[in-house]
Amino acid sequence: MKHQSIAEALRDGIAEEMMRDARVFCIGEDIGVPGGWGGAFTVTLGLEKRFPERIIDTPIAELGFTGVAVGAAMMGMRPIADVQYGDFLYLASDQLINNAAKMHYMSGGAVKVPMVMRAPVGATGRGSQHAQNTERYFTGVPGLKVVAPSNAYDAKGLLKAAVRDDNPVMIFEHKLLYGSKGARAEPGAVDGTSDVPEVDYVVPLGTAALRRQGEHVTILGWLLMAHYASSAANALVPDGIDAEVIDVRSLAPLDYETIGASVRKTGRVVIVEEGPKSGGVGAELAAGIMERFGESLLAPVTRVASPDVPVPFAPVLENAYRPDVARIVEAARAVYAT
């Protein structure tokens, strides 16, 4: 067992998959430049020394290298592509949404696109264009699988499952959770470390994780918000509110089995999302829960999310933008009182 950060666990996971399978390679910007950073958040640091032909640095061309990854995947390779910031996925979205996601369907099942796209997200002092939680734009795309790990164990296990899956899988990672070190360390980072087994394992795609058992209210979150949800649950104990916390972890498909079991038990739901409330993943979750488990609900589903504004820069504004523990506690109390 090792105790690792998300960045370290992802790095080990990528290296192990590259050792296991010669078809796996990494492609992206600044990922393997000697003397560089190993990608924007050190995940691929040093891998170019071990795999000189399979860490491919690209021009600054997100649409282009995403298309390259799609093409290589269709010809039997298993690329792991990454963008430096999730905001740049908009440039790559034609290749992701029109080609990667649809090629299997529109070929009648003849073509497979086994590729991984990694993307860092989260508001972290960078203003509006290096901070968005872009996972929401890809969760409604048929043909894409989307995961969002909150700790090192999940990050490595989901990465391995993604590499081994025959479909395009997007992995959203939070900048405040990486545990990146040195010049790439993030101010205000939150501890995403965990124990990681030495033996090979995967975390199956499509599964949520129960983080805390409770009886009174279900709090759903992912990435940074999964941590805040757990903190909120602890803060609710003195009130006599016993919250159950689920790390949604797989945003497409959603694990309604795990979520449903919890909703049936508690009858009360708070969904926490970093990102504008309108049109978010939380909206889909809320509707999906009401369609499936509406008869179990004792109170309307509640969402805690960012307001419908771009991500601001000034720390006081950014802190107001990002849901925090106090807002989650407040929402849980209100739902419990209903």
Add this chain to the structure above:
Amino acid sequence: MPEHRIQSPADRVMAYEKDFLLSLYERMVLIRTFEDRVKFLFLEGLMPGTIHQCQGQEATAVGVCFALQAKDFITPTYRGHGHALAKGATVQSLLDELFGAVTGCSKGKGGSMHVGGMERGILPGIAIVAGGIPVAAGMALAFKMQRTERVVACFFGDGGVAEGAFHEGVNMAAIWNLPVVYVCENNLYGASTRIDKVMKNTRVADRAACYGFRGETVDGNDVLAVHEAARRAVDQCRGGEGPVLLELLTYRRTGHSRRDTCQYQPKEERDYWFARDPIETFARRLMGRGDVQASDLDAIRTRVAHQIEAAVENAKLAPPPSVSDLETDVFAPAEDEG
């Protein structure tokens, strides 16, 4: 129009085996007959959807694809019937697909714009303009990493050159010396907009030099000139010295899509190109050899007409998909364990 004319090389029609030349002729006739028949079926209202046809451009697809081996791949566009037929797709698999039949090359899920056949080296058509350009680079990257000597021929039109995907894709193919023949079918029009309205330098082949590789402009209505240029390009790519940009000057005799009557094409220009029809001019050259009779060519046209008619009759009876197929082929089922 002078910028769109190029001197053909000396006629080398005597330098080839008669059977090979007749096979080029037959494939061009197959494409023309297919397209004319399909147009009629659409006008009759027997076919669903829309079509983008390639009458007048048969020499580009056939000249290039006859320079490829079975193991090589092409990336067609939404105007892809000719590309697919040239690379060896069966008439029946395409017609069934156009009729929306489950027996079609994509089980009726792709339609006219996405015809393909992976077993014959035909990627399903990518119908986003220039979307195949980075994808082709990725396929070629896979071939290079797999140390196979396969080549990709990537078709696109003059309209695609204005897309960012062109710049990003060819640049990556260039910096990594990838085995891609970029085939620009320059037919003067992107939909209804003439090239000189949207391009200052309308000599597309010139762009290759900007990226540091070789470009060549060829009379795209001369199937032998296309074929010889394509063979040089394929050899160069197979030798590890790709990519190559071929600009094939040609003309679309039919509308951009099904109800377009080409009012924007000046009569003088249409007359010029209709007089240079790739099939008619090649027929005259064949007959000039002395060993090809008009009756030989008649026999080919008759054979092809019967082949197409039989396929049309089959396609009219081909079964549609079951409604239960709607939700299949979204994801590849089996997880690959490498």
